Amino acid sequence: MRSILIILFFMLIVVSAKSQKWQPGYFIDVKGNKSTGLIHTDPHGKGPIKNEGFIEYKEDKKAKTIELSTSDLRCFVAGQDSFVVAHAPGNETWGKNEFDFVRIAVAGPLNIYAANGGGSKGSGIHVSPGFGLSTGGGYGTSYGGGLGISFGGGGKRSKTSYYFGSNTADMVHLNDDNFIDVMSEVMADEPEVVERIRAGQYNLGNMEKLITYFKKKKESH
Structure with a gap:
């Protein structure tokens, strides 16, 4: 039973990976089309x-x-x-x-x-x-x-x-030296996010978490 569950798990991963290969979207060429x-x-x-x-x-x-x-x-x-x-x-x-x-x-x-x-x-x-x-x-x-x-x-x-x-x-390039000043300017519309940036709760190591948090705060409005 356990072996079957493991096989099903890996099959699910493969199916999920294939489904993510192609995504709906669009492109704009150099002529603006x-x-x-x-x-x-x-x-x-x-x-x-x-x-x-x-x-x-x-x-x-x-x-x-x-x-x-x-x-x-x-x-x-x-x-x-x-x-x-x-x-x-x-x-x-x-x-x-x-x-x-x-x-x-x-x-x-x-x-x-x-x-x-x-x-x-x-x-x-x-x-x-x-x-x-x-x-x-x-x-x-x-x-x-x-x-x-x-x-x-x-x-x-x-x-x-x-x-x-x-x-x-x-x-x-965004680096450790300019991170606080730059991200505080970029996310200035959300004072609570800026406060956490200046408090050192976010840095380049958890940049994606910061971006996710910032967008959730904006969406909450």
């Missing part, structure tokens, strides 16, 4: 363009799968998560990709971006993308920013790094 369908944020193998992250898209379950690189897109939404195209800031590198997708963890006049595995130093020249999250309307106003999706096909990354900026072109 919006396409709705199913999106796979973490495809395997090499992408269509070298040194660029990519996603997979199809109109519905039976449709043909299409690979889309960062050069093809401005942004995309998968489930409750929103992503924009970005280049690693300054002299940082992101795995094998010069351009990749970053999750909009918190949207506002000053945004918080999350990149899996970002932050390694390199000697590359900083190239700012020609688009990003607008600070005054546009795409930015429609983003929700959820949690828990890995992304960026082609170059696997493990550690999550966080950045702040009005758009992806001026992203700055």
Whole structure:
């Protein structure tokens, strides 16, 4: 009986993992056209363009799968998560990709971006993308920013790094030294959250918990 329960448990995990592979969403291409369908944020193998992250898209379950690189897109939404195209800031590198997708963890006049595995130093020249999250309307106003999706096909990354900026072109690394000041500004609309930040209850180590708490406080209103 116990063996059967264990087998059923692992079957449930496999089914759950497969169901999370494709998520409902949409993308906006470089010309501003919006396409709705199913999106796979973490495809395997090499992408269509070298040194660029990519996603997979199809109109519905039976449709043909299409690979889309960062050069093809401005942004995309998968489930409750929103992503924009970005280049690693300054002299940082992101795995094998010069351009990749970053999750909009918190949207506002000053945004918080999350990149899996970002932050390694390199000697590359900083190239700012020609688009990003607008600070005054546009795409930015429609983003929700959820949690828990890995992304960026082609170059696997493990550690999550966080950045702040009005758009992806001026992203700055969030670190222990600027954490309190930056997050207090980003979450200024919720004084109780700011109080906990300044009291040291949150830091980079439990960043996702802070984001979840902040969004729950906003939703409670």
